[in-house]
Amino acid sequence: MTFTVGILGVPLSVFNPNDASKPLDQLTETPRALRAGGLLEVIRNTGATVKDFGDVKLTYNKNAKTFDELKNAFSAIATATERAARASDFLLVLGGGCTLATGTLRALHKVYPHLHLLWFDSHADFETPESTHSHYLGGMSLAHVVGAAGDPPILKGEQVTLLSGRAANWAEISTMREFGVKHCPPENMTEWLQTELPPVDLYIHFDVDVLELSSMPAVDIPYLPGVKKAEMVTALKIIAASKKLRGLELTVYNPYRDVSDIGLTTILQLVETCVKELVTQQVVPAHS
Numbered sequence: 001m002t003f004t005v006g007i008l009g010v011p012l013s014v015f016n017p018n019d020a021s022k023p024l025d026q027l028t029e030t031p032r033a034l035r036a037g038g039l040l041e042v043i044r045n046t047g048a049t050v051k052d053f054g055d056v057k058l059t060y061n062k063n064a065k066t067f068d069e070l071k072n073a074f075s076a077i078a079t080a081t082e083r084a085a086r087a088s089d090f091l092l093v094l095g096g097g098c099t100l101a102t103g104t105l106r107a108l109h110k111v112y113p114h115l116h117l118l119w120f121d122s123h124a125d126f127e128t129p130e131s132t133h134s135h136y137l138g139g140m141s142l143a144h145v146v147g148a149a150g151d152p153p154i155l156k157g158e159q160v161t162l163l164s165g166r167a168a169n170w171a172e173i174s175t176m177r178e179f180g181v182k183h184c185p186p187e188n189m190t191e192w193l194q195t196e197l198p199p200v201d202l203y204i205h206f207d208v209d210v211l212e213l214s215s216m217p218a219v220d221i222p223y224l225p226g227v228k229k230a231e232m233v234t235a236l237k238i239i240a241a242s243k244k245l246r247g248l249e250l251t252v253y254n255p256y257r258d259v260s261d262i263g264l265t266t267i268l269q270l271v272e273t274c275v276k277e278l279v280t281q282q283v284v285p286a287h288s
Contacts, residue, residue, distance in 0.1 A: 008094070009035075013028050013095075034253070037267075067144055095251040097141075113288050120206045121163075128140060146179050163192075166186060186227050220252065229270075
C-alpha cells in the first residue's frame with residue numbers, strides 16, 4: 001500500500017500597511033522555490049507517492065485591509081484544498097502568508113469535521129480589527145479562523161492550540177482565552193504534545209518564523225528567541241506518530257532572504273522527518 005502526499009501551492013500574501021518596502025510580496029514565490037529546491041524529491045525518497053496539484057490561481061488585492069476583500073481568493077483556495085485533501089493521505093500546502101488559513105481550513109473542516117488545528121507560530125496572529133494598530137491581516141489570521149476578527153468562525157476555539165506564540169501581547173492572550181483557544185508556550189511544547197495531544201484528526205499550520213534564526217533566517221518578521229530545530233523535529237515526530245496527522249501548511253518562508261539555503265535545508269529536513277514517520281505508520285485517513 002502506498003502513502004500519498006498531496007502538494008498544493010497557495011501563493012497568497014497581503015502587504016503589511018506599515019511596511020513601505022512590501023517584502024511580503026516575495027512570499028508568492030515560496031511554492032516555486034520549495035519545489036525547485038528539491039522538496040518533491042525529498043518526499044519521494046521517504047517511500048511516499050507525490051501528487052502535485054500545482055498552484056491555486058489567485059486574483060486579489062495585495063493591499064487588502066479586510067478579509068471580505070479576499071473572499072474570492074479564499075473560495076478558490078478552499079475548492080483546491082478540498083480536492084487535493086480528498087485525493088491524498090496527507091496534504092502539504094506551500095504558502096504564502098498566514099491569511100491562506102481561512103481558505104484551507106474552510107475545506108479541511110468539511111473533509112475532517114472534528115479537526116484540531118495546531119498553530120505553530122512565534123506570533124499569536126490574534127489581533128482583531130478593534131485591537132490592531134497595523135491593520136495587517138496576517139496579524140489577525142488565527143483570530144479570523146475562530147470568529148474573533150469578524151465573520152462566522154470556521155473552527156471553535158477549543159479546536160485550536162497555539163504552540164509557542166512567544167510574541168503574543170496581553171490583548172491577544174485575553175481574547176484567546178475568551179474564545180477558548182489553548183496556548184502552549186515553547187518551554188512546555190514537547191510535554192504538551194506527549195500528554196495532551198487531542199486524539200482526533202490533526203492539521204498543522206507551520207509559520208516558519210517559529211524557529212530560531214540560526215536554522216530559519218528566511219523570514220520577514222522574526223521574533224527572538226525561536227524554537228530550536230531539534231525541538232521541532234521531536235514535535236513533528238510525536239504528532240505524526242499519533243496516526244492522526246492529515247496535513248501541514250508552511251507559511252512565511254521568504255526565499256529571497258535565504259541566500260545560503262539554510263532555511264530551505266531546514267524545511268526539507270522537517271518535511272522529511274514528518275513524512276518518514278507517516279510512511280512508517282501507513283495510516284489512510286477516512287474522509288468525510
